[in-house]
Amino acid sequence: MKLLKDILYGVSLSAVSGDTNVLVNQIHFDSRKVEMDDVFVAVRGTITDGHEYIQKAVESGAKAIVCEELPELLINGVTYIKVSDCNSALAIMAANFFDNPSKNLKLVGVTGTNGKTTVTTLLYNLFKKAGYKVGLISTIKVMVDDTDHPTSHTTPDVITINTYLSQMNQIGVEFCFMEVSSHGIHQKRAEGLHFAGAIFTNLSHDHLDYHKTFAEYRDTKKRLFDGLPKSAFALVNIDDKNGLVMLQNTKAKKYTYALKSYADYRAQILEKQFNGQLLKLDDNELWSKLIGDFNAYNLLAIYATADILGLEKMETLRLMSELENVDGRFQYYISKDKITAIVDYAHTPDALKNVLVTINALRTGNENVITVVGCGGDRDKSKRPVMGHIASEMSNQAIFTSDNPRTESPEAIIADMEAGVEAQNTKKVLSIENRRQAIRTACKLAMTNDIILVAGKGHETYQETNGVRVDFDDFKEVKEALDSQN
Ligand SMILES: CC(=O)N[C@H]1[C@@H](OP(=O)(O)OP(=O)(O)OC[C@H]2O[C@@H](n3ccc(=O)[nH]c3=O)[C@H](O)[C@@H]2O)O[C@H](CO)[C@@H](O)[C@@H]1O[C@H](C)C(=O)N[C@@H](C)C(=O)N[C@H](CCC(=O)O)C(=O)O
Numbered sequence: 001m002k003l004l005k006d007i008l009y010g011v012s013l014s015a016v017s018g019d020t021n022v023l024v025n026q027i028h029f030d031s032r033k034v035e036m037d038d039v040f041v042a043v044r045g046t047i048t049d050g051h052e053y054i055q056k057a058v059e060s061g062a063k064a065i066v067c068e069e070l071p072e073l074l075i076n077g078v079t080y081i082k083v084s085d086c087n088s089a090l091a092i093m094a095a096n097f098f099d100n101p102s103k104n105l106k107l108v109g110v111t112g113t114n115g116k117t118t119v120t121t122l123l124y125n126l127f128k129k130a131g132y133k134v135g136l137i138s139t140i141k142v143m144v145d146d147t148d149h150p151t152s153h154t155t156p157d158v159i160t161i162n163t164y165l166s167q168m169n170q171i172g173v174e175f176c177f178m179e180v181s182s183h184g185i186h187q188k189r190a191e192g193l194h195f196a197g198a199i200f201t202n203l204s205h206d207h208l209d210y211h212k213t214f215a216e217y218r219d220t221k222k223r224l225f226d227g228l229p230k231s232a233f234a235l236v237n238i239d240d241k242n243g244l245v246m247l248q249n250t251k252a253k254k255y256t257y258a259l260k261s262y263a264d265y266r267a268q269i270l271e272k273q274f275n276g277q278l279l280k281l282d283d284n285e286l287w288s289k290l291i292g293d294f295n296a297y298n299l300l301a302i303y304a305t306a307d308i309l310g311l312e313k314m315e316t317l318r319l320m321s322e323l324e325n326v327d328g329r330f331q332y333y334i335s336k337d338k339i340t341a342i343v344d345y346a347h348t349p350d351a352l353k354n355v356l357v358t359i360n361a362l363r364t365g366n367e368n369v370i371t372v373v374g375c376g377g378d379r380d381k382s383k384r385p386v387m388g389h390i391a392s393e394m395s396n397q398a399i400f401t402s403d404n405p406r407t408e409s410p411e412a413i414i415a416d417m418e419a420g421v422e423a424q425n426t427k428k429v430l431s432i433e434n435r436r437q438a439i440r441t442a443c444k445l446a447m448t449n450d451i452i453l454v455a456g457k458g459h460e461t462y463q464e465t466n467g468v469r470v471d472f473d474d475f476k477e478v479k480e481a482l483d484s485q486n
């Protein structure tokens, strides 16, 4: 148990009713989890408002309530704290509750539209290979050194983050690499954390349903850099025009990386093959198994980070040459008939374009590229026609299908994608709502040497429709379909 006043240290309080010198158990922002002597923080959400559940939390035994508006009826024996921003208060309280675990390790946040999972995972793998105890908080999983935990968000809520950071402290983890999504920054899931550094990968179209304008989306990402302390580093990709924007108001030490511009860290692609690429980094050569220009950026970002964090350059390059693709990122399988299937998590227009550019650059003859792709339901609708256009323009055959329709109609999502297809490409498009059938059709259409891209779900092992998740794994599906054709 902890003293409420200790948990509230650093939170600016507008009003207090009751005693803060009381012992409390846990902090919760979901009334359904509240038990005897817990603290409930009322967060205003996108669907409902935590303030509506204050009474519920008290009935479940809450000893203290943190809210932006005090309820009319105050119950004796319960402490009510009024704050101006519950998300911020929650972030500070969660960090205090776990004794600020982010201060006891080097926490590096990675933000950007694409590449967060790749960069954080590669950094985790690199630092593990270098012999450190390492933590990872990513879309795919959370790693507390060697122990993995499933996750539901790219950036979990602040209580979950601090719980894992605290576990990392207990076993002596020195570095933790964490994805920081724009939703996470906006909902202050990364506030109250002490970052040793932050990395910006790139910015392109995504989540405009949530952030409304591109400028708001960009400024949300920038907040991660605005909040860095002087002791931290800020590393940005300046080939992206928003790279320098991220650095505008940061107190941190600034570093840049680029393939095309002058920068502190530079790389050049010397050779591209299907099984890897040769890069020149700081006058040294690196053979990497990861392909695509976008991966050259990711590799450069991790090389720069390792250098800034004090790893020896030559040793870093040696270990980097051993790094493998991250699950569901350009993961490929070549069938007995010499058909290549690539599963990639490209779920934004930019990512889809990059992957198709990479695939097209690797074609040696007149092999066909068949793309199976869908767009998520209850997510940014404006990216659908753009992705429909890219898939149809850059492939010989595009098959539009479902990708986590959630509460939307799969036909309607596909229709939104079809709306972006230009007249000359319509004959290249097939729409098959059932993802398994879509993948099987692609495999049937493919001939020797053809390339099938299954985009959008990458490492995901489910398809979500109306709140129900059914097992579904793109890699398994496409492999099975190709193997059964022989
Ligand atoms: C749109 C969004 O981000 N929603 C997140 C948000 O939920 P919300 O705003 O909908 O919450 P709400 O349902 O309105 O409830 C408001 C408050 O009332 C509370 N409540 C509610 C009901 C009740 O009975 N009692 C109660 O106390 C809730 O616990 C909540 O605190 O806060 C929740 C708790 O932290 C998150 O789980 C939830 O993520 C949802 C599930 C989600 O899908 N988020 C996605 C969009 C997301 O965050 N994605 C990013 C990655 C994006 C990227 O690609 O960059 C991520 O970081 O994962």
Ligand SMILES: Nc1ncnc2c1ncn2[C@@H]1O[C@H](COP(=O)(O)OP(=O)(O)OP(=O)(O)O)[C@@H](O)[C@H]1O
Residues within 6 Å of the ligand: 112, 113, 114, 115, 116, 117, 118, 119, 139, 154, 179, 181, 201, 202, 294, 295, 297, 298, 328, 329, 330, 344, 345, 346, 347, 350, 351, 352, 354, 355, 458
């Ligand atoms: N640096 C990059 N620039 C552009 N595209 C990239 C980059 N790195 C990866 N991609 C593409 O974007 C896809 C998603 O990559 P990754 O999972 O690393 O991104 P993310 O930022 O973690 O995404 P999310 O927002 O879903 O967490 C990859 O499958 C690949 O197609």
Ligand SMILES: N[C@H](CCC[C@H](N)C(=O)O)C(=O)O
Residues within 6 Å of the ligand: 154, 347, 375, 376, 377, 379, 403, 404, 456, 457, 460
């Ligand atoms: N982090 C992204 C992942 C999208 C992946 C795609 N398969 C989908 O479900 O839309 C999001 O939550 O928007």
Ligand SMILES: [Mg+2]
Residues within 6 Å of the ligand: 116, 117, 118, 138, 139, 140, 154, 179
């Ligand atoms: Mg990710």
